[in-house]
Amino acid sequence: MDGTWRITQFIDDGRDETSDFDGFTFTFNADGSVVAENGTLSFTGSWFIKLDDSSLDDDDDSDELEFNVSFSLSNDFDELSEDWYVIEYSSNSIRLLDDDDDGEDDFLTLTRV
Numbered sequence: 001m002d003g004t005w006r007i008t009q010f011i012d013d014g015r016d017e018t019s020d021f022d023g024f025t026f027t028f029n030a031d032g033s034v035v036a037e038n039g040t041l042s043f044t045g046s047w048f049i050k051l052d053d054s055s056l057d058d059d060d061d062s063d064e065l066e067f068n069v070s071f072s073l074s075n076d077f078d079e080l081s082e083d084w085y086v087i088e089y090s091s092n093s094i095r096l097l098d099d100d101d102d103g104e105d106d107f108l109t110l111t112r113v
Contacts, residue, residue: 001028001049001067001094008093009109012079013102020076025113034069036077045071045081052085065089067096084108 005028007021023038028047036043052066065086071077084096091112098106 001047002030003028004113005094005110006113007108008111009107010080011105011107013100013104013106017076017079020079026110034071036071043071043073043077045069045077049086067094080108082106 005026006024007018007026010016010018010021021036024036025038027035027037029035032046032048034045034047036045047067047069050066050068051063053063067084067086068082069084070081082098084098086094087097088095093109093111096108096110098108100106
């Protein structure tokens, strides 16, 4: 996951909010920090990936890869601060799902720059 990425899709409660992050790149560092910047603004947060092997939330015996990102701001970046589940990944993109309790799943796709 280390490296520079951009958001190519962000669906929040059924609304496409991808444009909120136009121009921003996200640099995920090995020390667990993430920097979002667009040339003018810069925001710092943290991230980690873990294997969720909790049997309480699994429908089957397979473990789920969980991607956690956190920004301590109360703006658009706060909406990214979730416990995301990895639903697809390759060396150039990662697709994430946040299973909301309100019935509207959120989706986030990051593409390597």
